[in-house]
Amino acid sequence: MAVDGGWIRLSPVPQPRMLAGFGRIANHCGDAVAVVGASSPAFAEVTVHETVVVDGVSRMRELERLALPAHGEAVLQPGGLHLMLMQPVRALAEGERVPLLLELADGAQVQVELEVARNAPEGAANEAPAHHHHH
Numbered sequence: 001m002a003v004d005g006g007w008i009r010l011s012p013v014p015q016p017r018m019l020a021g022f023g024r025i026a027n028h029c030g031d032a033v034a035v036v037g038a039s040s041p042a043f044a045e046v047t048v049h050e051t052v053v054v055d056g057v058s059r060m061r062e063l064e065r066l067a068l069p070a071h072g073e074a075v076l077q078p079g080g081l082h083l084m085l086m087q088p089v090r091a092l093a094e095g096e097r098v099p100l101l102l103e104l105a106d107g108a109q110v111q112v113e114l115e116v117a118r119n120a121p122e123g124a125a126n127e128a129p130a131h132h133h134h135h
């Protein structure tokens with residue numbers, strides 16, 4: 001279980017109430033896992049959200065459980081799944097790395113880092129997902 005290209009989108013607002021985190025959560029093992037919780041010392045609360053469009057209006061809703069099949073992955077990106085990072089305890093600086101703890105359904109905990117950035121880092125999950133062509 002790992003997060004590749006994890007990043008937090010820096011807000012243009014001086015004291016944002018919430019920020020969003022993105023990245024590719026990959027399950028490298030042969031058993032299905034599920035993320036059932038998350039926390040970070042930089043935020044009062046961290047939840048997993050999905051964005052759904054209802055009657056043409058984009059809304060966010062909390063996902064209590066993010067399931068990852070064996071050798072599967074979940075892509076968190078702007079406009080889709082994301083980490084909702086509530087009430088930053090302090091201002092975050094661009095380029096800073098913020099620790100995040102993911103709690104799995106089997107009780108395991110995975111410590112990862114997210115980089116604070118204005119835009120998706122090179123190679124990270126972005127609004128237009130890259131398609132990998134295998135020849």
Ligand SMILES: [Cu+2]
Pocket residue numbers: 049050060061082083084
């Ligand atoms: Cu959200």
